[in-house]
Amino acid sequence: MDWSSMVGGSLQQALGAPAIIYCLAAIGLNVHFGYTGLLNFGQAGFMAVAGYALASLVATWGMSFWVGLVVGLALSVVLALLLGIPTLRLRADYLAIVTIAAAEIIRQTIGSVTLLRYFGGQDGLQQFVGTFQGLNPFHNSVTIGITTWRPYDFWLLVVGWTVVALCCIVVYLLMRSPWGRVLKAIREDEDAVRSLGKNVYAYKMQSLVIGGLIGALAGFMSALQNSSIVPSQFATDTTFFAYTVLLVGGAARVLGPVVGALIFWFLITFLDAFFGDATQGAHPLIPTWIMSNDQASVMRLIVMGLALMLLMIFRPQGIFGDRRELAIDAR
Amino acid sequence: MRVRLTAIAVLALVLLGFVLAGTATAQAATPTVGPAPRAATPARAAAAAPATADDVIHIKGKLIDTRFTPPRPVAGVKISVSQGSKLVGTATSDSKGSFSIPIGNGATVLGETFTVKIDTSTLPKGTALRDPKKVELKQRILLSSDVFITFPIGNNPNPPTSTAIQGVQLFTDGIVFSLLLAMASLGLSMIFGTTGLVNFAHGELVTFGALIAFAVDDLPGTIQIAGANITIFVGILAAIVLSALFGWFQDRVLWRPLRHHGTGVIAAMIVTIGLGIFLRNLYQYFAGADNHQYSQYATPTPWHFGQVLVTPKEVAVAAFSAVVLVAVTLALSRTRIGKATRAVADNPALAASSGINVDSVISVVWAGGAALAGLAGVLLGMTQGFDYQLGFKILLLIFAAVVLGGLGTIWGAVVGSFVIGIFINVSTLVVPAELKFTGALAVLIIVLLVRPQGLLGRAERVG
């Protein structure tokens, strides 16, 4: 078993584009769920709308990359309004059901043969990252410690983590303000907040829009990651992964999604590599009657589902959460 | 205490998985496409499926009807392979839609070109090639390994029937699907009504039933009474019983402790998400990612009612589910436990103070709801085959049905299921078939805009 290459590969994932994408998605969910208590199960929909706006405007309609970014952000705001207007006055579970349904509608529509000409069906779109590649100042591979990055990947990593840092600063500034205080109060008890003269509906809508915008950034990263975009990047599981990332790091903490994404991707990749290795070859470490090589590839999802459950039950405030908060949760 | 219970739950779930393991490891061994996102592990992909280099080379393929999700295999279609004017071999697609035609030893056929032809007259009624001109494929053998080809089958581009007949056909198909959807929805709605839990792992209860029946079906030999093969009926019975146990068990070890702990609705919803991911992938672990078919009734001959086709299996499934639905709704309105259930759904505190044991009522509801879902799973599997995502794929339709009818109302779930089930079928007259689910979900959102409490729900205080 080649431990150092397994650790190296896991580190590569934990620092690279996958972690950035889920980190941004989780920062958006943190605004929704962690701070406001809104159960958005359709973050993948926000990502898809933005990613596909960028990809199709450039690849299909030949517009500029920058126009794509702006339209992507604008469409995610529109989506937030469309989802929020009917559901934010209703109970929390309605928002969950409507957002998950909307995300599926978006994914299935984008991947349909009917709109093949615009969105490329299940094969998706390519050839839209030229402008971004052109800005790349790195021309050689970069090696840091035991990880090595191709120029484009390293450029993506630098831009990605910069965006993450900016988002964290924005979230920090917002959540220490009286505005953020109202969001947190809504999470605790929205009727009480209403009785104090706050327009709860408007605050929830603002929260939905801001979290959706950050989700849109995750969508852009997802499109840039492999220089191509396909509908399966925005499946329902994408949203649930982001929830796991958020809960691992701790909801309602500015850096929770960052910590969560690093840990999550390191562990998930490591598990995958470990079980892959352990079931490989003529005499695998784990006998084939227990686990075949194919079965090994679903282990990480099994572990992830279990982790999401157990975290929510036992440590809803995250692995490094505050014990005082736990005391209140357990009341 | 709670820690121990949860640990037991996890252990027991794994054990349940092992029950399935014996039956399904064969399927798991075939290469499958894992769900995204997946980290790159190229080494493993290359190691899969070694070619039988010195053996006879086959032209293989699988005929599937892509109008359905998951695609249905198309059986009984003749395929022929010829080289120039010389016929090399013919085959008929089997119950899984597969065919395989040997074309000769690897060394002799390398570099040769073969023509593969499908006999369109043997296609089942109502199906056609997606591209009607593509009845022949030319295939040059470049590697000494088996060659896979496909003939996409889908919507008949020139339907011989009128729109009205088509509408009736789709409506009939819709009714059958609605009945199955209604059973699954009723389970979800009952559990929501009594506990307030929106269960995103309900789809996995549906898949569970299908898998149990498959495990019984896959046992060596057949189960017979007086010479009649009743394997599938034993499978259905096993699915109902084990699903009920599974539901009861879930409530006892997971949901009841969480309820008593005062876990909020939102936290519980995320727990169901985790449980759903866990179970779904556990199913894949043991049953593989393939589409499974039950051995019996795989290729039914349809009955003709005028120009409308109905298979005997569909009639049996529809009749059975109708009986079950009527029985369940009657039980809810007439029996003691049914009345207790509705009392708990109305007002748990009041029910408790009038001497109803709320916890045991909820346990019964979980068992009943899971049994209904499991039964829906087997019957869905019988009509269209299934894979480990069977329930997950229809989960949103279940939600659409339940919300449309009114969350937590018994009749609402049934009515909503009929609206959704018929809508997704009949809408294909105007909407591309691939977007039929999308249409149903769009209807859901529009209804929420206009009438948030659903068709049959009581208006409650909002905002």
Next chain:
Amino acid sequence: MPAETTPAAADDVDPRSLAEVPAEPGAAKPDPILVVDSVVRRFGGLRAVDVDHLEVQRGVITALIGPNGAGKTTLFNLLTGFDKASAGSWSFDGHPTHSLPAYKVARLGMVRTFQLTRVLARLTVLENMRIAAVGQRGERLARAMVAPLWRAQEREVTERAMALLDRFGLAAMCDEFAGSLSGGQRKLLEMARALMVEPRLVMLDEPMAGVNPALKQSLLAHVKSLRDEGMSVLFVEHDMDMVRDISDWVVVMAQGALVAEGPPESVMADERVIDAYLGAHHDVSLETVEAEIADETDEELAADD
């Protein structure tokens, strides 16, 4: 603190204003702050609230009493915008408020508390107070990120909050999570928080429910001090001692409708009120019934915790 704790305090506030008012349901008041007309709320076939006319006098303490299920809390919910009436209209201080959402009602100066306290558990006691201040610049999204725009106002808000916490004896716990307070402390916090909104009418839904006797006296004093500061108070209560002690006027509801109105002493002796409370059991004394009701309330609270 200006409030006196003797029962005689009820007569302190300008008795002339209500002296002329006839003790009958729907009586007109000389200076009403709240006027309610033909309010109906149906739940299915049940008329939970059906009030023809009700006026609440400004600057006094009005108690709303009645047996369980009389519709008191439902009426509260309707008036404060937390429930939608099937029919009817009402106005607060001249503003029609029957079609306003809850937050606008609160901003007009009509602030309520809840039967089961609703503190914001994972916010500190001080944050619970600060959030209630109205017109905060930093609550606008556009300005929230620029702290200099709201820091000065935040300081003012904090000072006011600390003063109120001091008055309610909670200043020492200002950095605790509100979720860690005891039941009685939560009641105090909720009342203090309502005052941060600077209301003209405070509506208290069972302020004494679940509060231990030691704290009751201090709560009573706080309620009286609200009146002494010029606020109007309307409260729902089962605790008859409290009603007798501090209210200037009592309104009685039964089965959704008003059955009696008047000064505490006369209402408590009113045949119709005793009827409403006792139903068929005419021979039981009012005290026994009060005790029963108190028990029920305790049970409800226990069930909800």
